[in-house]
Amino acid sequence: MNISLRAETPEDAAAIRAVNLSAFPTPLEADLVEALRRDPAWIPGLSWVGVSPEGDIVAYALLTRCHIGQASALALGPVAVSQAVQRQGAGAAVTRAALQAARERGESAVVVLGHPEYYPRFGFTIASGHGIGVSFDVPDEALMAMSLDGSPLPAGTIRYAPPFGV
DSSP: OOOEEEEOOGGGHHHHHHHHHHHSSSHHHHHHHHHHHHSTTEEEEEEEEEEOTTSOEEEEEEEEEEEETTEEEEEEOOOEEOGGGTTSSHHHHHHHHHHHHHHHTTOOEEEEEOOTTTGGGGTOEEGGGGTEEOSSOOOGGGEEEEESSSSOOOOEEEEOOGGGOO
């Protein structure tokens, strides 16, 4: 898919909401992303949109602040892609853009709860192998982590931003 990538702007709010509602099976997931966009853990410049040649926002990814033990880290929120363009690379493109922006800002670690066959393509590995865990039940293969700068990942329990609900 031929899309342009850019950081989210305040004018994008309604279009991002529409993408989230299109992408997720229930409004609860879309509401989670909306809550993360308003939370104090939201970081300007670390949420990215994919824009179609027609000017429509068709994909969205955001990174929000979390902690692994006492170390500051990022959490990749649910990535949203409009149903009309799913499986065309838009989600991967906005994810890569957000991760690259985080690298350029000097961030060192990012975690994601997600599909174990999707996120390794970006460099994520099973978090438990690095001594990283969560305080709730999740399949081991679904919790992944990645070093953005090549340094060792911190060990400890992840503390997410409040909207994650954990």
